[in-house]
Amino acid sequence: MAISTTKSASQEVTILLGDTFDFSCVDEFRRAYEQVDHADCKRFVIDFRNTQYMDSSALGMLINMEKFWREHEASICIINANQQLKKIFSISRFDKKFNIE
Amino acid sequence: MDGPLLRVAGVACSWLVLIVLIYAVDNRHLPALWALVTAAVTLWPVLRGTSADIEDSAVDDDHAALMQLRVLDQQVNAFIGPICAELVSLSTQVQQVIDESIQKLYTSFNGLNSHSAAQNELMIGIANRVSGAEQEATENVDPVTLNDFAAEVGRILDTYVQLFVDVSEKSVQAVHKIQDMVSQLDGMFSLINDIRGIADQTNLLALNAAIEAARAGEAGRGFAVVADEVRKLSQDSNKLNDDIRRRAEAAKETITTVESVVSEIASLDMNIAIDAKGQLDGMIKELEDVNEHVAKGVAQLTEISGQITGEVNTAVTALQFADIVGQTATKIQGKAGEVETVVALAHGQSALAQSLPDLLADTCQKLNDLAEQQAAAASGAETGDDSDSAEIELY
Structure with a gap:
């Protein structure tokens, strides 16, 4: 499993991504956030500490996740992204939609 | 003292008078001239007194000296006349040459000034166009900066x-x-x-x-x-x-x-977009640098243009020396006329006089009158000079 989901704190779920975050992860990533209990999660943390590469489908996946959880009022936070990934988030104006730390 | 010595003294005195006249072209020298002639007149009776014992022979000598003096006077007159005429013609030429050159220089400097101003205006226009400081509202199409x-x-x-x-x-x-x-x-x-x-x-x-x-x-x-x-x-x-x-x-x-x-x-692959974005940022930075460089260059050009205008103005002001030269040339012509007058006077006196003492006395009297006239004219001219200098035509 390239993607692992853990309950890191009360009403907080951390999704730890693998080495690459691209189209091959679509199914796995979708399951990672759709299977979480709606009532027991107010905050998602997506951890990019292991991720070296992502393509534009990663952005599509994140937007789909944001749309899915918007109606359940959960916030999404992106952490530990490297310089290159931060540049991608900045160019695609993701810093306006997500909380990037 | 014998006759030949007296003649030599008389001739020397006349020569002295003429030479002084020739060189005394300026009003300031007339009093000195007057003093010399007075001295000659005063000296004359003394010379005569010492030679009383040989007065009879001196009358003949006196007449001969007068004749020689007339001949000499004519020669001097013939010599001085053309010099004065040439002096007048030369000063007129100087005036003309200076006038023509000054006119050319003035036109050239004015052209330089207006070209420099046009160049400056053009550069400011280019800079504004590049940096977008000036939007031309008269044109429908917005200029792209x-x-x-x-x-x-x-x-x-x-x-x-x-x-x-x-x-x-x-x-x-x-x-x-x-x-x-x-x-x-x-x-x-x-x-x-x-x-x-x-x-x-x-x-x-x-x-x-x-x-x-x-x-x-x-x-x-x-x-x-x-x-x-x-x-x-x-x-x-x-x-x-x-x-x-x-x-x-x-x-x-x-x-x-x-x-x-x-x-x-x-x-x-988002790296393409990142590279493009990076290149774009680099280009924008470079364009900003270019704009800054252009603005600096234009500021320097404006400064240089101002300096050129200042220097051209200084040059144009300096060109007013032409008026001073012109006035000086006119003065030279006047002085040449005065020399001619004095020489003519001396010539007339020597032609009419019956004896050397009469000649010297009359000449002194005429020179005295002339000096007074010129002094009066000079004081008039001086007050006039002030207004003249005030009215020097500025190009």
Whole structure:
């Protein structure tokens, strides 16, 4: 499993991504956030500490996740992204939609 | 003292007077001249007194000296006249040459000034155009500046990146739907398996019914036909089931192909966008540097242009020396006239005088009158000079 989901704190779920975050992860990533209990999660943390590469489908996946959880009022936070990934988030104006730390 | 010595003294005195006259072209020298002539007149009786014992012979000598003096006077007159005329002509030439050159220099400097101003205006126009400081409201088309261009390119790049993100989002959404469809198809396969199971059981039932019908003998013959038909139906059902499975498998395969196509659409390497963005930022920075450089250059040019104007103005002011030279040339002409007057006076006196003492006394008197006239004229000219200098025509 390239993607692992853990309950890191009360009403907080951390999704730890693998080495690459691209189209091959679509199914796995979708399951990672759709299977979480709606009532027991107010905050998602997506951890990019292991991720070296992502393509534009990663952005599509994140937007789909944001749309899915918007109606359940959960916030999404992106952490530990490297310089290159931060540049991608900045160019695609993701810093306006997500909380990037 | 004897006659020849007296003649020599008289001739020397006359010469002295003439030489002084020639050189005394300036009013300031006239009093000195007057003093010299007075001295000569005062000296004359003394010379005469000391020579009283030889007065008779001196009368003849006196007459001869007068004659020599007249001859000499004519020679001097003939010598001085052309010099004065040439002096006047030369000073006129100087005046003309200076006037012409000054006019040319003035035109040239004025041209330099206006060209420098035009050059400055042009540079400021270019700089404003480049930096966008000045929008020409009179033209319908807005002038495109480098900054506008860079901003527009940046905006277009942003739009494209946004387009990538939108395409990816929709693609991922499509993949989600495709996966939903695949799971529906998987559900259909399990249903098809259920139908196959039912058909197999029906087939088995029909077989049992056929066996039971055979055991019943003649009475079961009709039932055997029904059992056979049911068995055929179950076999047809299985065949149909296989068809449905094949179609469903083909559909699943197609959907998988669609998914891979969508994956290609969704998966764009974002590093291209990053590189483009980086290059754009670099270009914008470079353009800003160029603008700054141009602005600095124009500021320097404006400064230099101001310096040129200042220096040209200094040169034009300096060109007013032409007026001073012109006035000086006029003065030289006047002075040449005065020299001529004095020489003519001396000439006239020597031609009319009956004796050397009379000649000297008359000449002194005339020179005195002339000095007074010139002094009066000079004081008038001086007051006039002030207004003249105030009225020097400035180019």
